[in-house]
Amino acid sequence: MKIETRAKFPDFVGFVSGIDLKKDLDDKIVKEIDNAINKLSVLVFKNQNIDDDEQVRFTKYFGEIESSGKTSNITKANDRRLSTDLADVSNLDKNNKPFTKDDPRRIFNLGNRLWHTDSSFKKIPAKYSLLSARNISKEGGNTEFADMRSAYDYLDKQTKDKVKNMVCEHSLIYSRQRLGFDMTKELSSEDIKNFIPVEQPLVRKNNFTKRNTIFLSSHIGKIKDWIRPDSMCFIDDLIEYATQLKFKYIHKWSKDDLIIWDNRQTMHRARAYDDLIENRDMRRTTVLGEEKLI
Ligand SMILES: [Fe+2]
Numbered sequence: 001m002k003i004e005t006r007a008k009f010p011d012f013v014g015f016v017s018g019i020d021l022k023k024d025l026d027d028k029i030v031k032e033i034d035n036a037i038n039k040l041s042v043l044v045f046k047n048q049n050i051d052d053d054e055q056v057r058f059t060k061y062f063g064e065i066e067s068s069g070k071t072s073n074i075t076k077a078n079d080r081r082l083s084t085d086l087a088d089v090s091n092l093d094k095n096n097k098p099f100t101k102d103d104p105r106r107i108f109n110l111g112n113r114l115w116h117t118d119s120s121f122k123k124i125p126a127k128y129s130l131l132s133a134r135n136i137s138k139e140g141g142n143t144e145f146a147d148m149r150s151a152y153d154y155l156d157k158q159t160k161d162k163v164k165n166m167v168c169e170h171s172l173i174y175s176r177q178r179l180g181f182d183m184t185k186e187l188s189s190e191d192i193k194n195f196i197p198v199e200q201p202l203v204r205k206n207n208f209t210k211r212n213t214i215f216l217s218s219h220i221g222k223i224k225d226w227i228r229p230d231s232m233c234f235i236d237d238l239i240e241y242a243t244q245l246k247f248k249y250i251h252k253w254s255k256d257d258l259i260i261w262d263n264r265q266t267m268h269r270a271r272a273y274d275d276l277i278e279n280r281d282m283r284r285t286t287v288l289g290e291e292k293l294i
Contacts, residue, residue, distance in 0.1 A: 001029060003036050003043070012147045013249045014040040021048045021058050021258065030061045033260075037062075037128060038208040041266045042145050042249060045258040048132070052283065055132050055258075056085050059285040062260075066119060066126055066286040071194045072172075074108050074187065087118075087284040089131065091275040098276055104186045111175045112270040114218035115146065115239050117263040118286060121170040121219045123198050126263045128287040133257045135281035140273035143259070145249045145266050148213040151242035152203070155214075163202050163214070167224040167294065168235070171197040174221025199224060199294050206265055213265040215293075216242055243267065264289075 003014040014036050019029070037043055050058070059065055068087040069077075081094045089112060091098050099106035119126035131143070155163070172195045173183060183192070202223075204215045216239060223231040251259065261268060273280060 001032065003032075003040075005040065009147070009249060012040060012150065013042045013044065013145070016043050016045045019045065021045060021050050022054050025058075025061060034062060035208070037260055037262050038206060041147060041149070042259060042261045044251065045260075046254065047256050048258045049256045050132060050258065052082065052086060055130065055283065055285050059128075059130050059287060062128055063287040063290070066122075066288040068284075068286070070190075071122065072119070073105075074191055075105050079105075082283060085285060087286060089270075089284050090135075090279075090281045092279065092281060096279070096281075098279060101276055106275070107179070107181055107186070108176060110179055111172070111181075111218070113272065114175055114178060115243055115267045115269045116175060116217045116219055117215065117267055118284075119263070119289075120200060120215065120217040121172050121175075121195065121198060124289045124292050125200065125215075126286045127289045128260055128262055130258060130260045130285045130287075132283050132285075133253045133255055133281075134283060135279055136253045136255050137273035137275075137278040137280045139278075140271055141253060141278075141280055142271040143251045143253070143268055144243075144271065145251065145261060145268045146243045147247045147249075147265070148216060148242060148267060149206070149209075149211045149265050151216075151247050152212045152214045154247075163238075166202040167199050168202050168215075168220040168231075169197040169222040169224065170200055170217060170219040171195050171221060172219060173197075175218045177221070178218060197221065201293055204264060204293070211265070214238070214242060215264070216267055239267075 001019045002017050067084045082088045118129045204213050220235050
């Protein structure tokens, strides 16, 4: 196995070759991959023609799987296309047909176009996400990743002091409200209960590399002890700053790419494609975080 980086980002995004994810991996290789995720935050594996079981097995090398159920989405159990071990980030219903324009599940999934970290709205937020490209769109559909460790490092001292002990409220409802999703019309009272905001610190430290990172996400709707409009102005400025080109890797997908990213130290967003026509099948497994942060 070989892991290479590119000149622009010596410590962000590794390109992994010489490994077949269909096969069993020994402890040494798993440790090597795990260390590389901690150091590089994003790992790209090309030509991995894996099925769901193989993706789940590979994911479990890095921890417990986060179940993708009613606290992650509004899709009802009997409308699911995939098992709850996988988050369905395609544009497809259970008959493998693209969602129609007004389908609430499509509109809800548009939240993935906003910069976010997966499951930051859960009490124990996600550790790693693994996204497998089973079928890609002809145009568009890139995924962008931003390095929240470099973004932290470049903050001026005044801002570092300001964010040091900051606590933010995260909820799927906050990110969907940004898009004008009509909560009263589209969400049941049970959905709303499932998406109650949780508090997370804005600054985290990676215990392996000891680097600080900004735990930022469009799921943030409020800073603790701040009013919401002030919170939103501050968070939006920070997201704009943290996602500028110098912190950002843009991935143009090929079929059978698999990417692992570390949600503790990156943000990501999906880019647009013709989702009413194209059939884009992307399947995500998620490694549960190890601790409640507050
Ligand atoms: Fe995501």
